[in-house]
Amino acid sequence: MAGEAAERRHLLDVDDLTREDVERVLETARSFSEVMRRPIKKVPSLRGKTVVNLFYEPSTRTRLSFEVAAKRLSADVLNFTASTSSVEKGESLKDTALTLRAMGVDAVVIRHPVAGTPWLLRRWLDVSVLNAGDGMHAHPTQALLDLFTMRERLGDLEGRTIAYVGDILHSRVARSGFKACLAMGMRVVAVAPPTLLPPVLPEGVEVSYDLDEVIPRCDVLYMLRVQKERLLEGRFPSPQEYSRFYQLNLERLRAARPGVVVMHPGPMNRGMEIASEVADAPHAAITAQVAAGVAVRMAVLFLLLGMGERGD
Amino acid sequence: MADLLLRGARVIDPFQGLDEVLDVAVSRGRVSEVGKGLSGEGREVLEAEGLVLSPGFLDMHVHLRDPGREDEETLESGLEAAVRGGFTAVCCMPNTDPPLDNAPLVEDLVLRARGLGLADLFPVGCVTRGREGKELAEMGLMFASAARVRAFSDDGDPVVDSGLMRRALQYVRRFGGVIISHPEDVSLSRGGQVNEGRVSFALGLRSIPALAEEVMVARDLLLAEETGARLHLAHLSTAGSVRLLREAKARGVRVTAEATPHHLVLSELDIRDYDPVYKVNPPLRTPEDVKELRRALADGTLDAVATDHAPHSPEEKEREFDYAPFGVVGMESAFPVLYTQLVEKGELGLPVLIERLTLGPARALGLEPPDYGEGVRPGARADLVLLDTVTEWVIDASAFASRGKNCPFHGWKVRGRVVLTIKGGKVVYRAPDYRWSREQGEKVRERT
Numbered sequence A: 001m002a003g004e005a006a007e008r009r010h011l012l013d014v015d016d017l018t019r020e021d022v023e024r025v026l027e028t029a030r031s032f033s034e035v036m037r038r039p040i041k042k043v044p045s046l047r048g049k050t051v052v053n054l055f056y057e058p059s060t061r062t063r064l065s066f067e068v069a070a071k072r073l074s075a076d077v078l079n080f081t082a083s084t085s086s087v088e089k090g091e092s093l094k095d096t097a098l099t100l101r102a103m104g105v106d107a108v109v110i111r112h113p114v115a116g117t118p119w120l121l122r123r124w125l126d127v128s129v130l131n132a133g134d135g136m137h138a139h140p141t142q143a144l145l146d147l148f149t150m151r152e153r154l155g156d157l158e159g160r161t162i163a164y165v166g167d168i169l170h171s172r173v174a175r176s177g178f179k180a181c182l183a184m185g186m187r188v189v190a191v192a193p194p195t196l197l198p199p200v201l202p203e204g205v206e207v208s209y210d211l212d213e214v215i216p217r218c219d220v221l222y223m224l225r226v227q228k229e230r231l232l233e234g235r236f237p238s239p240q241e242y243s244r245f246y247q248l249n250l251e252r253l254r255a256a257r258p259g260v261v262v263m264h265p266g267p268m269n270r271g272m273e274i275a276s277e278v279a280d281a282p283h284a285a286i287t288a289q290v291a292a293g294v295a296v297r298m299a300v301l302f303l304l305l306g307m308g309e310r311g312d
Numbered sequence B: 001m002a003d004l005l006l007r008g009a010r011v012i013d014p015f016q017g018l019d020e021v022l023d024v025a026v027s028r029g030r031v032s033e034v035g036k037g038l039s040g041e042g043r044e045v046l047e048a049e050g051l052v053l054s055p056g057f058l059d060m061h062v063h064l065r066d067p068g069r070e071d072e073e074t075l076e077s078g079l080e081a082a083v084r085g086g087f088t089a090v091c092c093m094p095n096t097d098p099p100l101d102n103a104p105l106v107e108d109l110v111l112r113a114r115g116l117g118l119a120d121l122f123p124v125g126c127v128t129r130g131r132e133g134k135e136l137a138e139m140g141l142m143f144a145s146a147a148r149v150r151a152f153s154d155d156g157d158p159v160v161d162s163g164l165m166r167r168a169l170q171y172v173r174r175f176g177g178v179i180i181s182h183p184e185d186v187s188l189s190r191g192g193q194v195n196e197g198r199v200s201f202a203l204g205l206r207s208i209p210a211l212a213e214e215v216m217v218a219r220d221l222l223l224a225e226e227t228g229a230r231l232h233l234a235h236l237s238t239a240g241s242v243r244l245l246r247e248a249k250a251r252g253v254r255v256t257a258e259a260t261p262h263h264l265v266l267s268e269l270d271i272r273d274y275d276p277v278y279k280v281n282p283p284l285r286t287p288e289d290v291k292e293l294r295r296a297l298a299d300g301t302l303d304a305v306a307t308d309h310a311p312h313s314p315e316e317k318e319r320e321f322d323y324a325p326f327g328v329v330g331m332e333s334a335f336p337v338l339y340t341q342l343v344e345k346g347e348l349g350l351p352v353l354i355e356r357l358t359l360g361p362a363r364a365l366g367l368e369p370p371d372y373g374e375g376v377r378p379g380a381r382a383d384l385v386l387l388d389t390v391t392e393w394v395i396d397a398s399a400f401a402s403r404g405k406n407c408p409f410h411g412w413k414v415r416g417r418v419v420l421t422i423k424g425g426k427v428v429y430r431a432p433d434y435r436w437s438r439e440q441g442e443k444v445r446e447r448t
Ligand SMILES: [Zn+2]
Pocket: B155, B156, B157, B182, B234, B235, B281
């Protein structure tokens, strides 16, 4: 692992990881989640390392999650938050990369509204790059924390069925999630109106327009956030019509398997894709996802930076 | 200027249907003799055995950025790039700042181009005033001007208003003009970055469906059919467009069309690491589309290859994919890339490729002698290009004459090098490191 990690110094998407790598991340995350239950929630693993959070998109929760994770590993954390509009006029990404390189940081966690930007950063910057979400493309740590959460609830995931429900087309959570779930041997169903589905889905992903038909055969119901913007684009006629067919509410949940796990990447639109009573029901693993986020990001930072330093 | 003798090249001239090993003598700006065993006395002799001699190419679709964005390209750098690519004539698109929508502007450009003495310039005028898509530009006055503009386009954008497009087609019938359509239904493509399908999903980029092009191709074909006007379709990229074009031609619609080297050679699968050098409009399509474009180029459904040469500054192009502008430069890589990818692989005969770079675009534009296309015959203006199809070399975008270095073929190993370009009898480009000797000729011949 040490050698492998030294070569694979980035986490840009889930397919950067082998199945073994995923297992290692989940195992490591599990031991870190135990650390988090101690009174002193800090380990010295990354002392002297500097992690930069480079956020071009407002996302308090993901940035905080990475920040807490890095600090619990004793790394120094710098936050660089830029509003997209000022960046479009001001310093180019390339110049920012060159600046960070000159500062000698050890890792950059990047969130950006444009797909692929972490790949460009990797080209210009000779340090570990972690993708914290690029446009509608990928969100690998979200996929890993989702696996972690499902594991905690369901045990072995092989043969389990997960339905992603909602705005699949614009969702990086779904794109990375599909890969992660398929790699673990899960069955994946994409549920949405046709206007929120891509024209082609990856092999192995089943498509359905009918949530009620899908619910009874699922172990996990993964509700995706539906943004107002999509209404303006004419992708569905009204929030009322959307929730009538695709909202997870208590009535629909009654048709689900007893141990069904309800998940959401947050922030939720209560009353839109998910009813409040469901979000707060014991089925929901939504706060567990948040806790898993810190543990998994600790594991990823630790495996990328803390181990696998080359001796030569 | 000394008289010149090009000895022993394979002369391919689509204007005469000529394909023969011949000597060609050039004197006082014109081809003076064509034949076998011509005397080298009193002439500078270039041993061209094993090389190919063609009429200078015509690129009917380039963006020269002049006036307005001279940091990206100037008339001079653009026409220098043209002659290095073997083009002795180019049509520049009018999406400049200000747009080329009136006679004085196009006249000024043509005059400046003449002063440079590189390639001939045939500006394309705007269809609508200011490229705003609202009212017709003074197309008749541009045609009647010294620039004699024959082709009109709002390229960069489509003419969205179908009624206006119909009137534009009707109007140019008066003087036999041609309307060049940039076929894109923007309501289907808006915000899109790459072709819609498997790749757009995997990359997580917003997509442009093939339909965005095909809907507009279909509309413009119907309008051309109804008005009886001449329509030219720019940069076709999908198999569906080719099908519509084929059917329209079979019905007798007066339509011609072009494809670019990048759409003929690259597909969406070539987009690597989100490098915006692969960001073009229309987007790179599927390998099946590429195959169909090649078939259409070979069978003549596509009349011309045009580069859609679109230089951009590195500051603009080397950035996040969504923020980078569309377009690639193409004039200096067009022939070698097409030769290597299409001719060497046996998909297209060399004479056919040359036809699509000379006679094909000339017909589409209605360009005739003496403006363009006298061919390689005694008395013709000496606009010639000499090509080495044997020696392998590597495309180096940083060495381009064009100010734009945004070339997806940078670093490609190719054959089909332009070694000499002659415009009006004057050598306007000579490959700097190329060795001219009988020895070289022998070597070339041995390897053929
Ligand atoms: Zn165009």
